[in-house]
Structure formats: C-alpha cells, structure tokens
Amino acid sequence: MAGNVWVLAEQWRGQLSDITYEVLALGKEVATALGVDLQAVLLGHEIKDLARSLGEANSVLYLDHTALATPVPETFAHALTFAIRARRPHVVLIPLTNVNWELGALLAAELEVGYVNACKDVRSEGGKLETRSLLYGGKMEAIVNPGQSPAILGILPGVRPTDQGRADAMPPVEELTVDLLETSSIRWKRYLEVEAGDIDISKQEVLVSVGRGIQSRDNVALAEDLAGALGGAVCGSRPVIDQGWLPLSRQVGKSGVVVKPKLYVAAGISGAPEHVEGMKNSDLIVAVNSDPQAPIFNVAHYGINADVMDVLPTLTEAVHSRKEVKKHAA
Amino acid sequence: MKIIVLLKMVPDVVEELELAADGKALDTEFLRMIANEFDNHALEEALLLKEKYSGTVTVVALDAPEVDDALFTALAKGADQALKITDGDGTLGTRAGAYRLAQTLSSVPGLLPADLILTGAQAIDDLDGLTAPLVSHLLGLPQLAIVTKISVDTTAGVATVLREFPGGVRGEYEVKLPAVLGIQAAEKPPRYVPVAKVRAAMKSQAIQSVPAATAADGGVGLLPVEEMSKPEVTEHAQMLKGSPEEIANQLCEILAARGLL
Amino acid sequence: MLPDPATLPYLGMPGYFHLWLLTFVSFFVFGSRVLRHVRVLAQARPENRWDHIGKRIGLVVTNVLGQRRLLDEPMIGVAHLVIFWSFVAYATTFFWNLLRGLIPALAISYPDDVGWVAFCVQALGVLGVIALAVAAVRRYLFTPVSLERSWDAAIILLLIAIVLLSALAGAGFRALAATGEESWRPLGGYLAVIFASLGVTRWQAPTLYLWTWWVHMITVLGFLAYLPYSKHLHLLASPFSVFFASLEPGKMPSASEGASQLEEFTWRQLFSGLACAECGRCDRACPSFVCGEPLSPKQFIHRVKELVLASSGSPAAGNGKKFLGDVVRPEDVWACTTCAACMERCPVFNEHIPLVIEMRRKLVAEGDVQPRLQEAFTNLGRYGNSFGQSERKRAVWTQSLDFKPKDARREAVQWLWYLGEYACYHPALQGITRSLARTLRSAGVDYGILYEAERNSGNDVRRVGEEGLFELLRQKNTATLQQARFNNLFTTDPHVYNTFKNEYPDLNHGRHPVSHYTELLAILLECRQLKVARKLPYRVTYHDPCYLGRYNGVYDPPRAVLKALGMELREMPRSRRQSFCCGGGGGRVWMEETGEAHSRPSESRVREAASLDGVQYLVVACPKDYVMFTDALKTTGLESKLMVKDIAELAEEAVTA
Numbered sequence A: 001m002a003g004n005v006w007v008l009a010e011q012w013r014g015q016l017s018d019i020t021y022e023v024l025a026l027g028k029e030v031a032t033a034l035g036v037d038l039q040a041v042l043l044g045h046e047i048k049d050l051a052r053s054l055g056e057a058n059s060v061l062y063l064d065h066t067a068l069a070t071p072v073p074e075t076f077a078h079a080l081t082f083a084i085r086a087r088r089p090h091v092v093l094i095p096l097t098n099v100n101w102e103l104g105a106l107l108a109a110e111l112e113v114g115y116v117n118a119c120k121d122v123r124s125e126g127g128k129l130e131t132r133s134l135l136y137g138g139k140m141e142a143i144v145n146p147g148q149s150p151a152i153l154g155i156l157p158g159v160r161p162t163d164q165g166r167a168d169a170m171p172p173v174e175e176l177t178v179d180l181l182e183t184s185s186i187r188w189k190r191y192l193e194v195e196a197g198d199i200d201i202s203k204q205e206v207l208v209s210v211g212r213g214i215q216s217r218d219n220v221a222l223a224e225d226l227a228g229a230l231g232g233a234v235c236g237s238r239p240v241i242d243q244g245w246l247p248l249s250r251q252v253g254k255s256g257v258v259v260k261p262k263l264y265v266a267a268g269i270s271g272a273p274e275h276v277e278g279m280k281n282s283d284l285i286v287a288v289n290s291d292p293q294a295p296i297f298n299v300a301h302y303g304i305n306a307d308v309m310d311v312l313p314t315l316t317e318a319v320h321s322r323k324e325v326k327k328h329a330a
Numbered sequence B: 001m002k003i004i005v006l007l008k009m010v011p012d013v014v015e016e017l018e019l020a021a022d023g024k025a026l027d028t029e030f031l032r033m034i035a036n037e038f039d040n041h042a043l044e045e046a047l048l049l050k051e052k053y054s055g056t057v058t059v060v061a062l063d064a065p066e067v068d069d070a071l072f073t074a075l076a077k078g079a080d081q082a083l084k085i086t087d088g089d090g091t092l093g094t095r096a097g098a099y100r101l102a103q104t105l106s107s108v109p110g111l112l113p114a115d116l117i118l119t120g121a122q123a124i125d126d127l128d129g130l131t132a133p134l135v136s137h138l139l140g141l142p143q144l145a146i147v148t149k150i151s152v153d154t155t156a157g158v159a160t161v162l163r164e165f166p167g168g169v170r171g172e173y174e175v176k177l178p179a180v181l182g183i184q185a186a187e188k189p190p191r192y193v194p195v196a197k198v199r200a201a202m203k204s205q206a207i208q209s210v211p212a213a214t215a216a217d218g219g220v221g222l223l224p225v226e227e228m229s230k231p232e233v234t235e236h237a238q239m240l241k242g243s244p245e246e247i248a249n250q251l252c253e254i255l256a257a258r259g260l261l
Numbered sequence C: 001m002l003p004d005p006a007t008l009p010y011l012g013m014p015g016y017f018h019l020w021l022l023t024f025v026s027f028f029v030f031g032s033r034v035l036r037h038v039r040v041l042a043q044a045r046p047e048n049r050w051d052h053i054g055k056r057i058g059l060v061v062t063n064v065l066g067q068r069r070l071l072d073e074p075m076i077g078v079a080h081l082v083i084f085w086s087f088v089a090y091a092t093t094f095f096w097n098l099l100r101g102l103i104p105a106l107a108i109s110y111p112d113d114v115g116w117v118a119f120c121v122q123a124l125g126v127l128g129v130i131a132l133a134v135a136a137v138r139r140y141l142f143t144p145v146s147l148e149r150s151w152d153a154a155i156i157l158l159l160i161a162i163v164l165l166s167a168l169a170g171a172g173f174r175a176l177a178a179t180g181e182e183s184w185r186p187l188g189g190y191l192a193v194i195f196a197s198l199g200v201t202r203w204q205a206p207t208l209y210l211w212t213w214w215v216h217m218i219t220v221l222g223f224l225a226y227l228p229y230s231k232h233l234h235l236l237a238s239p240f241s242v243f244f245a246s247l248e249p250g251k252m253p254s255a256s257e258g259a260s261q262l263e264e265f266t267w268r269q270l271f272s273g274l275a276c277a278e279c280g281r282c283d284r285a286c287p288s289f290v291c292g293e294p295l296s297p298k299q300f301i302h303r304v305k306e307l308v309l310a311s312s313g314s315p316a317a318g319n320g321k322k323f324l325g326d327v328v329r330p331e332d333v334w335a336c337t338t339c340a341a342c343m344e345r346c347p348v349f350n351e352h353i354p355l356v357i358e359m360r361r362k363l364v365a366e367g368d369v370q371p372r373l374q375e376a377f378t379n380l381g382r383y384g385n386s387f388g389q390s391e392r393k394r395a396v397w398t399q400s401l402d403f404k405p406k407d408a409r410r411e412a413v414q415w416l417w418y419l420g421e422y423a424c425y426h427p428a429l430q431g432i433t434r435s436l437a438r439t440l441r442s443a444g445v446d447y448g449i450l451y452e453a454e455r456n457s458g459n460d461v462r463r464v465g466e467e468g469l470f471e472l473l474r475q476k477n478t479a480t481l482q483q484a485r486f487n488n489l490f491t492t493d494p495h496v497y498n499t500f501k502n503e504y505p506d507l508n509h510g511r512h513p514v515s516h517y518t519e520l521l522a523i524l525l526e527c528r529q530l531k532v533a534r535k536l537p538y539r540v541t542y543h544d545p546c547y548l549g550r551y552n553g554v555y556d557p558p559r560a561v562l563k564a565l566g567m568e569l570r571e572m573p574r575s576r577r578q579s580f581c582c583g584g585g586g587g588r589v590w591m592e593e594t595g596e597a598h599s600r601p602s603e604s605r606v607r608e609a610a611s612l613d614g615v616q617y618l619v620v621a622c623p624k625d626y627v628m629f630t631d632a633l634k635t636t637g638l639e640s641k642l643m644v645k646d647i648a649e650l651a652e653e654a655v656t657a
C-alpha cells in the first residue's frame, strides 16, 4: 500500500492557523490524485479538541506529550520523525510559517530524505509528484520531482483558499503514543508579547497606506478601520505625514521607512517614485485611486479605480462579515 | 567567546535573472552574486556579540563568484578570520552546501569547538533545505531559527535567544552552547563599512583557502530541478471592476486565497 | 602750549612711566593670549595656504579694505565699512600716540598736532560714531535672525564708542585750550564752541584734554588685552582669514580619515572659529537653518571656536564631552546640503563645508551611517547608481526614442553626453532627457552616450564623506572615459559637471573640456546651429543650481538660452550667487527626514518663485531641482499657480515648429 498524504496541522498557542486549512485543501487534491488518504497530524499537548476542525482530512493522527506543550522545534521534529517512521506516509506537507520554519529541513535531515522548500504548488500525475517552488524573491519558479518517499515538502501560505480546506465532518482521531525526551540543550522560557508604543511599520504584515487622496485627517479613520479589520496598521505618503495626519514614523518611502508587508493597500496614493521606492517589494499591492492613469497601478498587483471614500468602508465591511462567517464555521 | 558565521553568496535579484540554455538553472553569465542578506545580519549579530563579550569571529564561506569581496568586507567590519572553501562554483544546493560546511568545520583544525555558529535564517535560493537546521543536525548541536536577539551568559555557557513567532510575538529560549542559530535580524541593522576600510583589508589581511574534504551531496544527492521558469510578471495591475460591494468581495477572495483573512 | 601727557608727572612719576607699565601689561596679556591660539593651531593638521600670494593680496584688498561681502547687506555693510576705516585710522594714530608717549625724547609731534591728520581722524570719528549708532540700533531694535544681543557685543560697541568719543572730546578740549592757530580744525573747533557753551573754560581745557588722552590710550590698551577672547577677535583674525582663504572654495579637503577632535582638523579649519564675527550671515543664507533643520553654520563655527578656546585655556581641557557627538551632533553634520551659500556670504571667508565634510568622513569611517544612506552607498558601489537599479537599465530611457543614440564606446563622437543618474533613471525625468536627445539630434550635434557603462560621478558621494567610494567610482569612470572616443563632454547634471570639471584630473588633463547642457544649448543657439522655430511667449524665472552657479560660476548661459528662446526672465530676489538651494544636494536626497524642520528649502524656493508677478514657469537646469520643485509645488499647493520646466523641454518646444 502506498503511504498516505500527511498534512502537519499547524497549531500555535492552542489555535489552528489558517494555513493549516490551505495546506489541507492542497493535501486533499494530492491524496485524491494519488488515490490515498489524507491524514492530518496534530502535535501538541492537550489540544485533542482541535481535531474536530480538521474535517477535510480522512483521519487525524494525534501525538500528545508534555514536551510538545512548548514550541521547541527539535522536539517537534523528533516527534514527527517518530510518527513518520512508524506510519510511513508517502508525502508530508509542512506549512511554512514562522511557527514551523525549520521543521521540514530538520525532519529531512533526520530521516535522510529529500526536502523541497517554498512550494507554491504541488501536483500529482500518474503517481508522480511535481512541486513548484518560488525562488529568488519570487523571480523564478523551480519544478522539482521529489522521487524519494516520504517526500517532505514545505508549503508557502496561500496555496489554496482557506475555505477550501474547511469541512464540517468529524474525522476519526487516532492517538499515537510517543516517547519523547525533552532536549536538555534547549529550554523554553516564555512568550514576549508585542510591546506597546508606536508600531514599527517595517515589521507589519498588513499595511493600509493613505495618500493625499484621503483628503482630510478625519478620513484617515476609514483606513484605520480597514487596517483594524485586517489586523494591520496605517501608514502614509509624505504629504499625509506633512499635514500631521500621521506621525513621521509612519511615512513610507525615500525619506521614510522601507516596508515589505504581505499586503500593502495604497489608498489615494499616486505612486511617485519616491513613494514607490519604499513599498515596491511588498508581496501583494492593492491600489485604490480615482485616476485610472495613476502610476501606482503600474506597481500594484490589483487595482481599484474608484473613490477611496467609497472603497475603504465597503471593504472594511466585507472583511468583517467574512470573519463573522468564519467564526461561525469554526 | 568564539563565533563562526556561515556566509553564502546568492544571486542579486536586482539584475534580471536569465535562464540557462537547458532551462534548469540560472544563466550564470549575467549573474551578480552578493552575500545573502540574512547572513549579513548573522555577521552583524556576531560582531555585536564580540563587542559585548569579547572573543573572535570567523567567517566561513563556500567558494562562489564575488565571495572574496564579501569576505574582505567581513574582515573590514571586524571579523578576525575569513575562510573560503574552494573546489566549488557556487551552484551547490543548500543541503549539499550545509554538508560541505559541516565537514569543513569539523575537519579544519582550530575551528571547532565554537560557542556559536550563526548564519542567516533563510536565503532566496533555499530550495532543498535551510542551512542552520542542516548544519546543526550534522554537527549534533542544538539549533533555533528566525532568531532576532541573543544574549550570552559566558560563565554558564548558555545563551538567551529570542525567536520570532506570528504577529510580532517572540519566544524566549535558553540554549546551551555550543549551538547553531539562524538569524533573521541582528539587533541593529548591519553596519556600514567604508570602501577605504575594505580596500585596506584587502591589502593587509588574507582569506584562508581550504579545499573541500569530499564531494558533497548531502547524503541524499542533489535535488534535480526539472525546469525553471520566470513567473509571469504583471506590468500593470489587474483592475477589479463592478459595484463597490462586488469589488470588495472579489478582493476578499484574493486576500483569503493568500491567507490574509 | 598744550601740556605733553607723556612727560607730566602723575603720582610722582612721569607719564611715560605709567604708559610703559600699562603698555607692557596690555601687550603681555595680548601677546600671550594670541600665542596660545597660535599654539593650538600649530597642533592642528598642516594645510598650505601660501600659494598665489598675489591673488591673496587681491582678496585682502577687496574684502578687507573694500569689505565687498559685507555690502551684500547694504545698510550695515556701509556702516561697517565706516567703522572699519575709522578703526584703521584710530589704530594708526594710537600707535603714533603710543610711540610718541613712550619715548618723549623722540622729536616728533602727536598726530593731533599735524593738521590734516587731525582733520581726517576727526571726520572719520564723527562718521564712525554715527555708524556705531546704526549698528547698535540694528542689533538691538531690529535684530536680524542669528544676531545675538550679547554682552560681548554691547561691550565692544561701547569700547569702540569710548575710543572714538574720547579722541573727539580730546580734540575739542585741545581746540578750546589752544590759541587761534588751531581754529582751522573745523570739528575740534566746533566741539570747542560746544564745550565753551557748556561752561568749560580755557583754563580747564588742557587738564581735560590730558584726561581724554589717557582715557583713549587706556581704553585701547584694555581693548587689546580683551580682544583675543572676545567675539571681536575677528578684528585681528579676519584679515588673516581672508588672506588664507581657500582659492578654490568648492574644493574638498585633502584626503583624511575625517575629524572629530582638535588635532584632526587643519589649522585653517580651526582658524574659522577665531575669525568668525558672529554676524549670522551664514545662518541667514543657509537653507537647512532657515527651514529649521538642526544645523546652524554659525553655531557650527562657534563650536569650533570654543574647541580652540578650550584647548588654549588649558592644554588638556575638556569636560568629557565629545566634540563630534555631544557638542556637534551627527544630525547637524548630516543636515548640510553643501550648497555653499554660507561660504559665499561669509565676510571673513570662513570654510564651513570642509568642516562638515571632515566630520562626515569621520562618521562614515566609524560606520555611523543611517540605513537609507547605507543603502545608497551599497547601491552606488554595486550598481553605480543610488536607485538600486541594474546598470543594464541605465539606458531604458532611449527605448521610446525613434532613433538610437550612438554608443560612444563603439564609435567616435564629437560630444560625449554624460547624463547622470537622475536623468537616466528617474521616471519623471526620462521624458526631459528624451527632449534633449531629440533637440540635439535636430541640431545635428554628433553625440553619443555610454549606455550601461555610465556610473554615478561621485560628486555627492564625496560630499557625504565616503571618500573611498568616490575614489572607486572615479577610477571606474576614468577607465570608462578612457575607452570612449570623444572630443568634448557635456552633462545634464550640475553635480556631474562639478566633479568632472574640478575633481577628475585625468579628464581635464586629457584635454576634454566639460560643459553643461545649457552651455551647449547656448552655443548652438548663438551660432544658429539650433534654430528657434517660434519664440516662446512665457514669463519665467530661473533657479541657479548650486553646483552650476556658486560652485562653477555658470550663471549666464542658461539665461542666454531663455532669452534666445524668446522668454521674459524675472529674477527671484535670491538669484545668482545668492541663489537658494533646493535642499537636495550633498547627499541629502539619500537621507531620512528628521522631522525637526518646519519646512523644506524647496518649498521656500517655489513660494519665492510664485510671488513674482505673472511668472508661469520656474525654470530649472538640474534634474534634482525638477524633482524637488515639482514635489514642493504639491506640498505648498501652488500647482495651479506655477509649473516647473527644464530648459531642455523649453528648448524642444521652441525649436519644433
């Protein structure tokens, strides 16, 4: 029997991350193509209940151990190695976020098998796997056929829509007892929460940036609402900072901060080179501008040719309602 | 304290990347190699630690075009020793590279034991692994990646290390030395070293060349790339059309697909 | 007969005895204080300022004797000229009096005994008193920015007044005491009448004369002792500072590791501190200061003075404060645009920019460089441009031309066009660059470019203090230029122009004259190689770029072009050598804003342009200016009132029918 497709269910501080569902959705496709089962693997301590949210998988394998209560990567790698050796899956999909960043590479080293990093897609045809990795800052894609089994694959966020990996079913849960020694060389101490004080916009994952098109200080609140809904922060172009609508620490561009968030919403910003210099490397740029010719549209991935005053509130609304739906689903 | 920094050269993506004739690798003709950005942070962190606790910093790199520049720059910044592992052309994958680095570290006398081995948490060409976890595994040392802060208790031989987690939260660990740490960001941005100092280093200091011990295949062979291609680049934004509500929904789809909602 | 103040006895000793005593004390204090200053300067790095003696004497004549720069501010300029000359006159007569007083046996008369001398001195004395009043009123009632109402200033004004007034009073008493033979001394005689009307008798006059003589002499002797530690050290130091002025004010200080303490500066750099009159002219001209940046060139020089005084007070003095860091903050040093407005105005030819550069070099050497600037350096070293773009994209601007400019590396050309990175890479400027390309082609100019081999010239890199990087760029550029085949070189960028012209010895010795494109256009228009198809009916004003104007004296060719194209030029109040920097020079475009400034130089400048009646265009001849001013029009809300135009655009408009 060919081994199953495994998805490591990423949990952090007792919560499943969104990427888990994205990778589950991908795993489902791969498993179906290979004609095997999709199994979610849950590692941790006293988090068995999370299995209930993993309906997309055919079954859930659950490893509970006190040593897995704290995020020590090596312990997780040992546990997963143990499970892989015990159950011999064919493919192991690891969500690639800063929770499990080094896990795939560690696993592959321990198991002495190959590892493919930064996969933006995985397909399977005629029993053969084909992965597509994003390299060189997104400037190249490499296609690799991981021949060995198990194939350990690190999967980038956003491979499939989150919703595609959610299902209401209650999958069977199987517990695998694992004998783990807490590594003596790394001791977990604690989490340091985000400090108060003005945020550092270069460290934000989501930025809503406003330009002169926002027109008044009061309207900056519209951007703040959207940023709040998306879990990000507000920043701006120089004229907005000059006006004193936002502090200098929020200025993006040549004489401000260089940012590289996952999402940059440019609202009412023309896209002057001095501004673009500070944000062009953002992963996803969405521009809202009433001028269809605005140069910002040459930098953005998605453009909305409309009035910011209309778009921002509507978008905030839409984001909120989606979150509501998601909460209900969970 | 003795610190080793592993430094790797990666293609400069400011340059238009071109494909080699076989379509499986980058065309090296127009390639410009620069030190991996995160390795520069690792070097900076090492230098900061050296300033704080005193000790030595040794930079070790695999041979690659322009690696000498990078090593002399490291020396000019304050590294004490620079080592270049020859017999390579910079095309080894991350895994084989880590293998070769680990071999060299253990075979060249005087390098190990070191208190800390620092390297970048990632590199833009990491296709088949990550240097820090691989090297740590090969040397049998503890490791942590995405590290943003290190402080050391030299008498107890332990380091307190901060590792990044989602949403700006950081985790604090106590790591027994020696250890391998993958640096995400040094405590301060990498320092500037004036050109004159780099030139002076080129005159007064030397890079030590050591041949690689054996062929490096990382134990599992090199990961064969079937094909490389450039993703389609959009010169212009894709415009979303419809009523404000429709646009908002389309955008939510896009964000959700990228895990941003 | 009048009594001789030097021979009369006082306290049982003759006058000359007391005079010897006083003179000795005064000269001793003065001499030892001056010597201390000199000793401090001797610790500094050497710098040769003995070349071209003739030129230097010329400088002293126009700027010390003629006080040319002071006349930039006419009112106080004239007042100062008068005070200066009356001071010279009184200094001369003082020494004359002193000599006569010290050695009564010397059979010469007192200066006041010589009719024409007395007349001149008295006339200058009266004018001097009036000028002093003007100066006092200006300082205390209409205080200009950066002029202090300090005690020091008040004491000095008072001392000078006492010197002048005592001499004048003396003259009056003399006239009163004298017989009719002195009546042709009109001022003395007039004062005598006044004193007489105040009830002074002829018998009292000789004694009063004696007292005024002594007051005069003692005041001057006291003044002398006081001088070396006062702000009016400039009386003494400024002639030297003018004599030792830099004959190439734009020149970079010679290679150094930078400076952060006394011994690391050159003596001339330190001397600036001693020569400073604290007049504030530099501050009033400084774009950074005027806009509230943390930089005051005057304070800067003053700090240097304090540095010298602290060390001349007691050798290893110092209050534990680091000169560069605590006293002069890095922000101050970075805020300078190297526009040279301060140096152009400073009446004593102080050298602010070399000081700034030395300290920047130090900061760079220590790696104390803010991230954005670091990034610019890295980009410049790696790609040859600060935009961080591939050099292969350097000529993308040519892609939408319907012809391909010649490649000067492959074929010989008459003119090599060195564009500069802004003209190549900045999206807002590429259109203008194409305008120039077409215009020159239509005029039949045989030109070529270097395509991806062109690199940043290093002008601003050098001014930021990264001398090694400049050296690297210069080497590479020189090699590239050697491979190209061309006769003359022109550039779009005044910054390139400056450094190529003055700092690329190989280029100059290699007999390739460097021109700015406005110079080329001016020639083409003059010899009708470029024909104007239609006159442009615009009223415009023109901004002199620092590196074209003040640095290289190119004021007229751009204006000639505007005129030839048919435009009416209105000058801004600050034009030509008094032009006001756009704020982008000296590497400032690569730096973060500190948030301390209340406005930007570019904004002040566009307001100035917009205040001119009916002016439609602010015309520029520098790519950075174009960017800075279009931006400033936005931030000041003057977009509807004024537009920024480059001369190249206007030229194309006028030559195409």
Ligand SMILES: Cc1cc2nc3c(=O)[nH]c(=O)nc-3n(C[C@H](O)[C@H](O)[C@H](O)COP(=O)(O)OP(=O)(O)OC[C@H]3O[C@@H](n4cnc5c(N)ncnc54)[C@H](O)[C@@H]3O)c2cc1C
Pocket: A210, A211, A212, A213, A214, A236, A237, A238, A239, A240, A251, A252, A253, A254, A255, A256, A257, A267, A268, A269, A270, A271, A272, A273, A274, A275, A278, A288, A289, A290, A291, A294, A306, A307, A308, A309, C584, C589, C627, C628, C631, C634
């Ligand atoms: C040396 C230098 C350094 C600089 N540094 C920086 C820097 O660090 N950061 C920076 O941002 N800028 C910087 N600038 C300024 C830069 O050149 C631009 O002037 C600035 O970025 C423009 O800001 P903006 O896009 O908000 O304003 P504008 O260019 O005025 O654009 C406003 C945009 O809003 C749109 N708009 C108007 N109303 C609406 C509406 N109701 N709905 C939707 N869209 C609307 C308009 O179509 C327009 O495109 C610098 C300039 C210089 C010269």
Ligand code: SF4
Pocket: C282, C285, C286, C287, C288, C289, C295, C296, C297, C335, C336, C337, C338, C339, C340, C341, C342, C343, C352, C353, C581
């Ligand atoms: S050069 Fe210009 S900016 Fe610098 S101090 Fe002088 S006037 Fe100010």
Ligand code: SF4
Pocket: C275, C276, C277, C278, C279, C280, C281, C282, C283, C297, C298, C301, C342, C345, C346, C347, C348, C349, C350
């Ligand atoms: S440096 Fe020159 S211009 Fe400035 S205050 Fe001193 S004397 Fe005046």
